[in-house]
Amino acid sequence: MSRIAYVNGRYVRHSEAAVSIDDRAFLFADGIYEVIEIFGGKLIDEAGHLERLNRSARELLLKLPVGERALKLILRELVARNGVAYGHVYLQVTRGVARRDHFFPKAGTPTTLVAFAHRSDRAAAEAKAQAGIKVISLPDIRWKRPDIKSTSLLPNVLAKQQAKDFGAYEAWLVDEEGFVTEGSSSNAWIVDADGALVTHPADSGILRGITRARLFEIAAAHQIRIVERRFTVVEAKAAREAFITGATTLVMPVVAIDGEKIGGGAPGPVALGLRAAFHGFAPASE
Numbered sequence: 001m002s003r004i005a006y007v008n009g010r011y012v013r014h015s016e017a018a019v020s021i022d023d024r025a026f027l028f029a030d031g032i033y034e035v036i037e038i039f040g041g042k043l044i045d046e047a048g049h050l051e052r053l054n055r056s057a058r059e060l061l062l063k064l065p066v067g068e069r070a071l072k073l074i075l076r077e078l079v080a081r082n083g084v085a086y087g088h089v090y091l092q093v094t095r096g097v098a099r100r101d102h103f104f105p106k107a108g109t110p111t112t113l114v115a116f117a118h119r120s121d122r123a124a125a126e127a128k129a130q131a132g133i134k135v136i137s138l139p140d141i142r143w144k145r146p147d148i149k150s151t152s153l154l155p156n157v158l159a160k161q162q163a164k165d166f167g168a169y170e171a172w173l174v175d176e177e178g179f180v181t182e183g184s185s186s187n188a189w190i191v192d193a194d195g196a197l198v199t200h201p202a203d204s205g206i207l208r209g210i211t212r213a214r215l216f217e218i219a220a221a222h223q224i225r226i227v228e229r230r231f232t233v234v235e236a237k238a239a240r241e242a243f244i245t246g247a248t249t250l251v252m253p254v255v256a257i258d259g260e261k262i263g264g265g266a267p268g269p270v271a272l273g274l275r276a277a278f279h280g281f282a283p284a285s286e
Contacts, residue, residue, distance in 0.1 A: 004081040005116040006074055008065075011081060014116060023112055024095040024105070029152040031094030031112070032056040035247050038079055038087045038117065042284035046072070048210040049247075053093070056149045061104075062095055065111045076285070078117040086122050088248060091115040092151065120248075129275055132255030132267040133169035135244070137233045138162060140173035140181050147204045159184040170244055172233070172257070179230035181205050186244035186252075187212040190236050191263075191270050196225040198239075211245040211278075218274055218281045233257065241268030251275035 003014035024030035034053045037044040050068055057064050066074070075089055094112040098105035142155045159171035163184070171184045181200055182188050187209040189199045197219055202208045219226050236242055242254035242262045251274045253267035 003116070003118070004078065005114065006078055007114050008110075008112060011077070017114070017116070019094075019112055019114065020097045022097045022100065024098065025092065025112065025151055027100050028102075029150065029154075030060075031092055031151040032060060032062065032149055033090065033092040033151055034149060036075070036089050036091075037247050037250075038084050038089060039279055039282075039284065041079060041085050043075060043079070043089065044279070044282045044284055045210045045214060045247075046075070046285045047283070048213060052149060052208065052210060053091070057093065059145070059148045060095075060150070062093065063111055064093055065113045072285070074113075074115060075117075078115055082117045082119075084117045084119050087117060087119040089115060089117040094151075125250075128169075129250075129252055129272070130267060132253040132265075133244070134167065134256040134259075135170045135172050135183070135242075135254050136163050136166050136168045136258055137174050137180070138171045140175050142173070145204060146182070146207055147202075149207060156184040168256075169252075170254075172236070174233060175205070177230075178232050180233060180236060182207065182209075183244050183246075186246040186249055188236075189215075189243050189245065190231055190239035191241035191243075191268065192227075192235075192239060194225075195240070195270070196227050197270070198227050198229060198231050200230055201228040209245055211247055211250060211282075214278070214282050215245060215251070215274060218277050221281070222273070222277070224270070237262065239263070241270050243268075243271040243274075250278050 005014045005017040007017050034049045036049045092114045096109045096111045138159050163171040172188050173181045180188050200206050237260050244252050253271040255265050
């Protein structure tokens with residue numbers, strides 16, 4: 001089966017999908033995106049992702065090209081046409097095609113909408129969770145609005161590659177005061193000595209993760225306390241457990257930070273328990 005993508009009103013072969021080299025995303029990274037999990041052929045936490053897409057658009061003064069109902073139909077059509085039972089759908093909206101100029105294009109310039117779906121290896125993901133991942137810590141050099149899910153991800157890409165070069169999966173970003181903000185492509189968590197989940201407050205310093213938000217509901221159901229506060233790398237290394245969250249990783253245990261083992265160097269029961277409970281709480285699309 002050929003993969004099918006959506007580009008500005010048309011479903012096309014993924015290999016033939018294209019946008020203009022004058023698109024603002026290509027020239028300025030002037031766009032926003034979302035990644036939504038597909039589980040059992042359903043879109044997980046779709047409402048939260050689309051709400052965040054709308055928020056990002058408002059913050060960047062960017063007009064979405066279609067309404068929510070139409071967007072939902074497009075996403076479902078992509079899942080169906082690509083036959084994806086387990087995987088992810090990616091959608092991106094840009095300020096459109098215009099002559100290269102830092103000023104916004106003239107009023108009425110159509111925005112660009114691109115989306116595609118792809119499969120993921122569930123067995124490989126579960127094996128990774130059972131083994132746990134390693135992270136490294138790096139200075140957070142991103143712009144000051146990571147709460148907007150912008151396509152401007154060069155600092156994230158550099159951090160992710162540096163993690164890979166050090167044999168790790170993720171990089172935890174550290175602000176000028178020495179506090180962990182989040183991962184290059186995930187939210188960061190620790191389990192403190194009292195068994196509470198600790199994560200950075202959802203202010204403009206981090207992305208308001210949809211999976212992160214769902215964990216509040218799961219934790220409450222399991223009588224696990226969540227504390228939104230900053231924590232340092234030193235505190236993280238001394239924690240009972242650590243983990244990351246995101247639409248592509250769900251709850252993924254961290255077993256080492258900067259080469260130092262966390263919680264004995266094996267995934268802990270809290271992180272694995274939250275991961276196992278996730279799809280029992282996360283709403284699936286109709």
